[in-house]
Amino acid sequence: MKKITIADVAQHAGVSKSTVSQYLNERFDYMGEQTKRRVEEAIKELGYSPNIIARSLKQKSTTTIGVIVANILHVFSTQVIRAIEDVCNEKNYHVIVCNADDNPVKEKKYIEMLRAKQVDGIIAFPTGGNVALYQRLVADHYPVVFMDRLIPDIAIDTVLLDNAKAATLAVDTFIKRGHQKIAILSPPLQAGVTPRVERIDGYRKALQKQALSVNEQYIVSGEIEDMQVLVHQLFTLPEAPTAILALNDRVLYELLTYTRSNQLRIPEDIALIGIDDVSFASIYSPALTTIAQPAFEMGEKAAILLLEKIHDKEHSNQVEAHRFEPRLIMRESC
Template identity: 35%
Template sequence: MAKTKLIDVAKRAGVSNSTVSQYLNGRFDYMSEKTKLRIQKAISELDYVPNPIARSLKMNKTKTIGVIVRDITGFYTSRTIRGIDDYCKNSEYNLLIYNTDVDPKVEAKSLDTLNQLRVDGIIIASSGQNTDLINRYSDNGLPIVHFQLEHDGQEKNIIISDYRKAAFEATEYLIQLGHKRICFVTQDFNQVKSRKDRFLGYADALQKHAIPMDQSLIKYWHRETGFEQSPIEYLHTENPPSVFFTQHLAITTELLSVLNAANIVIPDDVSLLGFDDIPMAEYFKVPITVITQNPYEIGRQATKLLLNNINSKTPASEKIMIPCSLIKRLSCKQV
């Protein structure tokens, strides 16, 4: 059976092709109610479905945005995507989602593919390894908004959590509980501004309370290999930490596994405060104190900024900081 075309709808309704086109695009200013009803009836009878590609070519817009994420299964990422999707639904936009597994090559291919698909804009949690490619597309007029991590501080449009303030408030809370040996467990932060901001917040709180910075309390974790030094070994040193302050959900969950396997009891043996909430953490035997971000709102704000840039003749660069919250549970004790 041949696919119904716009010209078939026009013939059935007894109107011109341009009148049907105006109806489909919602331009009813000079259209009588009878004409609208005839077109609507013809569309229904012929089971006509507009060709979105043809319409996008005429309008120079696809009403579609691309979203590139590092790990689609992550709690933070899934909530961000929900915020993006909800905002898009209310704005009649569609999503194309690409997962990179933090692979710069996959990320570059995703950017190229979305550009070829003529998306109206892109929201990206980038690896930081495709800056030149992203800037080239942005300079050529493709609106791009970053989220999750700020890498070099040169991102033109970005929505991120206020990492420095959050880390400061969390560290100060630990200090107020009497902790002075606060082990800051992080990924390498020299090339990622957002990670460095967390460290600076930690350092700011130590400085405010006249606690000397001890470099031996800065411990590193790698996505592929885990902890550089065993947390258990570190707890058995002469001057161990009284609390671990972890900077990523994956670090927190791996640390919990290591401590549990060694029968280390939280908070009796060591306290723990983590960055990013753990799903269902309130049901743990010892609920974990965390800094929680607002990924849903980050998704909404990123989409709002992107659509504003898509629809603006003179888009402006903007950096928006979303506050975090400290959720106090039972994993941090007074010392």
Template identity: 60%
Template sequence: MKTVTITDVAKHANVSKSTVSQYLNKRFDYMGEKTRERIAVAIKELGYQPNIVARSLKQKSTSTIGVIVANILHAFSTQVIRAIEDYCHESDFHIIVCNADDNPDKEKKYIEMLLAKQVDGLIVFPTGDNVELYEKMVKDQFPIVFVDRTVDSVNVPAIVLDNEKASSLAVSHLAEKGYERIGIITPSLIKGVTARMGRINGFRQSVKEQNLPIIEDFIKSVEINEVQSTLEKMMTLPVPPQAILAGNDRVLMEILKYTKANSINIPNDLAIIGIDDVSFASIYSPALTVVSQPAFEMGKQAATLILSFIQKKEEKTLVYTFEPTLISRESC
């Protein structure tokens, strides 16, 4: 079959090639309604498909954003991705989503692959271990935005939660409820993920401000597959915790599995608060108290920023910090 070209469409619609080009690029300012209709009919009747590659080469843009998440299993990650996709779609940009699994090598491969595909910008939930690569993109003035985490010494705009406040809201709420022995479990701090470190630091500071004891046996950062055994050690101490803060949604899931398997009553035996408002929190029995992140607002801000950088608009703010919200339910 002969490939239908823009010239064929122009002849069929009795207009110039430049008019068809303006139509395809949605530049309708000086185009009459009847002309638009004729071009639309011509495209449909001829079965014309624009050559995306050729257009990208001509415009020096692929209208594509790469999004590399640290771990796509997090509810927060999927919500942010949805917000980015919604906003980019409105601006006729597409996204390619990659899952790094908190693995620096995997992240590096994805960055290199997306750059080879000539994406116009990157939104990254950084592992933090590819500093040289991040710095090269900054030096080359390649549009890049971090989400959820910052990386020391790398001058990249970041969209983050006030993680210290997230822990503080939870500890203050538990203290108001009369709990004194409070613990926290987060994913491992070995990789230096700033969000996790902020939640631990905020927890310690808030416990101190509430004049409660800081019990080191109740403060743990471990791999996800170690959460249940870690909680088991806490609960079998001579004096176990009365309440626990789950550092993210995956930790919360492991804690709930443990409490169910061991017939631990929530909140009578153990009060629980999770950071991240998981989809089942309000229908779980008992309904779960959580500290919610404004994931959709954060995703929209990330998309707004990256498109602004691509369009060469100046942005001076380096870190955009969003406020958490405590949603009180029945688990404490």
């Protein structure tokens, strides 16, 4: 079957090829409504489909961006992706989502794949294990925005939470409720994972500011599959904590699983606060006090920053870390 071309559409509609091209590129400034309808009807009647590859080569743009997520299982990640997709859809950009599993090898493969597909830019939750590769992207003036994590000595705009403030809000809330034995539960502490490092540091400083000593046994980190054992070790300490801050949604889920399995009452036996306002927080019994990240606003900011870089690659604004404010949502768990 003969492939329908722009020339076929133009002949069918009784207009020039340039008029059809202007219609396809949504340049309607000097196009009458009747002409627009004729072209639209011709496209439908002929079943014309634009050659995306040819158009990309001509425009030197694929109108596509890549998003490399550290771990797509996190609520924060899915909310950020949704916000990015919303902004890009409005601007007629497509989004390719990749899940790196916090694995630098997977991350490197995804970066190389996205560049081979000639995506116009990348938003990444960087693992921290591909510094040289990101430095090369910067040197090439390739549009990149980091989300959630800072990489030292790399000049790339980053969108992230004020993590120290998030931990401080939690600690101060526990103390106001009469707690002094406050533990913090985290996934593995890795230098490249900014939120974990900054939240632990914020927790330490918040305790010190309240003239409370830091009990190193109360700072617990480990793999998600080991969380049940780690939580049990916390509760079997000679002086067990009376309050626990869960560093993210997956840790909170494991903590709740343990309390339910061991028939611990919240907040009577243990007070809880989780960073990330999980969808079930308000309907769990008791309702869970959380520290919310403005994930949608952060995703929108990352998308806007990237699209600005794509459209003005020579733009020389100073690189910034764009910090967003956490918000305490008081409920019943502390």
